[in-house]
Amino acid sequence: MDFMNSAFLYVIGAAIAVFVLAQSVYFLVRAVKRGRELGISGKAMKDAAVSSATFSVVPSVPIVLAMMTLAATIGAPFSWIRLSVIGSMSYETVAAGAVAGAAGDITPSVYAGIMWVMTIGIISGPVFNIFGLKKYQNRLALIGQRNPKWSKILVDALFMGIIAVMGGQYIAKGIAAFAGTAAEKYVLNGQAQLLTLLTGAALMGVFGLVIKAAKAKWLENFALPISMIGAVALSVVYHGMF
Amino acid sequence: MRNKGLTLNEYREMTHRVGRIWTAAAMLLIIAVPLLFCVIYGVAPEWSSFLRGAAAIVPMYWAIGLIEVFNYSPMLGIGGTYLAFVTGNLLNMKVPAAQVALNKAGVSASSEEGEVLSTIAVAVSTIVTDLILVAGLLFVIPITNWINSDPVLSSVFDLSSGYVIPALFGALGAVFLAKSWKIAVAPTLLMILAFLLIPAVYPISGILIPVMSVLSVLIARWMYKREM
Numbered sequence: 001m002d003f004m005n006s007a008f009l010y011v012i013g014a015a016i017a018v019f020v021l022a023q024s025v026y027f028l029v030r031a032v033k034r035g036r037e038l039g040i041s042g043k044a045m046k047d048a049a050v051s052s053a054t055f056s057v058v059p060s061v062p063i064v065l066a067m068m069t070l071a072a073t074i075g076a077p078f079s080w081i082r083l084s085v086i087g088s089m090s091y092e093t094v095a096a097g098a099v100a101g102a103a104g105d106i107t108p109s110v111y112a113g114i115m116w117v118m119t120i121g122i123i124s125g126p127v128f129n130i131f132g133l134k135k136y137q138n139r140l141a142l143i144g145q146r147n148p149k150w151s152k153i154l155v156d157a158l159f160m161g162i163i164a165v166m167g168g169q170y171i172a173k174g175i176a177a178f179a180g181t182a183a184e185k186y187v188l189n190g191q192a193q194l195l196t197l198l199t200g201a202a203l204m205g206v207f208g209l210v211i212k213a214a215k216a217k218w219l220e221n222f223a224l225p226i227s228m229i230g231a232v233a234l235s236v237v238y239h240g241m242f
Numbered sequence: 243m244r245n246k247g248l249t250l251n252e253y254r255e256m257t258h259r260v261g262r263i264w265t266a267a268a269m270l271l272i273i274a275v276p277l278l279f280c281v282i283y284g285v286a287p288e289w290s291s292f293l294r295g296a297a298a299i300v301p302m303y304w305a306i307g308l309i310e311v312f313n314y315s316p317m318l319g320i321g322g323t324y325l326a327f328v329t330g331n332l333l334n335m336k337v338p339a340a341q342v343a344l345n346k347a348g349v350s351a352s353s354e355e356g357e358v359l360s361t362i363a364v365a366v367s368t369i370v371t372d373l374i375l376v377a378g379l380l381f382v383i384p385i386t387n388w389i390n391s392d393p394v395l396s397s398v399f400d401l402s403s404g405y406v407i408p409a410l411f412g413a414l415g416a417v418f419l420a421k422s423w424k425i426a427v428a429p430t431l432l433m434i435l436a437f438l439l440i441p442a443v444y445p446i447s448g449i450l451i452p453v454m455s456v457l458s459v460l461i462a463r464w465m466y467k468r469e470m
Binding site: 015016020021024025026032045048049055056057058059061068071078080081085109115122125127128129133134136156158162163165167170173176183186193199201205208224227228235238240 | 247248253254258260261262264265266267268269271272273274275276278279280282283285286287288289291292295296299300303304305306307308310311312313314315316317320321323324325327328329330331333334335337338339340341342343346347350351352353354355357358359360361362363364365366367368369370371372374375376377378379382385389394397398399403404405406407408409410411412413414415416417418419420421422425426429430431432433434435436437438441442444445447448450451452453454455456457458459461462463466
């Protein structure tokens with residue numbers, strides 16, 4: 001299986017990592033310049049950067065682990081490539097599984113097929129952006145101009161859809177696991193996941209109160225990552241309880 | 243506030259232009275991976291497994307990719323959308339990162355200030371993940387062995403039955419519940435009820451996000467009209 005971990009794939013992986021970094025730096029510099037033009041304070045921009053950087057560390061860990069898991073089936077460099085561009089840990093894992101399952105023994109030719117499927121599978125979002133994003137964003141901008149208050153609620157409500165599905169599923173899973181009303185395969189680790197969710201929320205709530213009471217604005221950047229790390233650390237205890 | 247530079251529309255126009263160029267370049271680069279592999283190894287893809295694999299995932303992923311643009315782009319702004327859709331991991335990284343930054347500044351992604359701040363947040367988040375992935379690659383073997391050798395660690399970091407995602411959405415949920423609990427209550431209760439009644443939807447919960455986002459917009463609209 002040397003072809004899966006060939007030098008060629010590492011080289012192109014490095015090229016892609018450099019491309020992604022270059023694109024991010026380009027957009028970052030451009031946004032900061034624009035911010036200065038608009039008179040946005042350096043502090044506000046630095047705040048956005050710091051909060052995003054501190055937030056991003058913890059959710060990166062499962063992505064790295066997904067890369068490692070995938071590396072066993074499709075080789076380290078291609079899983080690195082797949083998770084660096086348009087990667088999504090859940091889709092990639094499913095995709096690699098689906099294709100590898102359909103293939104059996106992995107020869108270079110089968111491997112080429114896997115690479116093509118995984119590549120073609122994930123390009124619809126960016127392809128749409130090239131042709132249709134401008135139209136869509138212009139329409140959104142129009143709503144924003146006509147009715148700024150509703151436009152803000154609209155975006156919050158879209159985000160609430162995510163929170164409702166992701167939060168709601170762990171609450172329901174935990175209730176079902178505690179009550180024993182659903183088949184075990186659906187609610188595996190449900191109790192401990194619910195406790196982890198609640199711990200994350202509670203820690204965040206405590207941070208909110210402390211920040212307010214002590215007027216410690218600087219703590220804001222650390223509230224989310226520390227609440228997440230705290231909840232993940234306690235999940236080890238919860239996991240042992242059930 | 244502005245004293246020089248482009249007008250709002252000119253800046254948006256420019257962002258679309260550079261966003262398209264970078265996205266097209268990224269597309270060429272990722273298509274080059276399997277293409278060059280085929281050329282260098284002198285193989286054609288094995289068609290039967292290619293077709294079976296493609297039939298299994300391509301239609302669903304294409305639909306999801308399109309829905310994601312509609313769903314997430316209002317939260318990411320223009321520059322943030324082009325960047326985030328090239329680099330991926332939207333639900334678990336880029337969208338929350340942008341929302342946290344915007345929420346702190348108290349602006350929306352569609353405002354001029356929001357456009358700047360969300361682009362900064364998405365760019366920084368991408369740089370962090372990229373560097374962590376490279377570091378991870380260097381330590382793939384020792385770290386994998388360490389995590390796999392410890393049953394507790396491997397369950398904690400498992401993708402579907404692990405604890406990182408509940409921790410993320412617990413903490414994030416608290417922030418947004420405190421901010422706009424009124425529009426959160428109905429969708430969340432609805433979801434809890436749905437999952438309790440039909441446990442078989444757990445494995446496909448990702449598909450429910452766009453459905454729920456539309457429903458939660460409708461509920462919010464209804465409340466907004468009644469000035470609730």
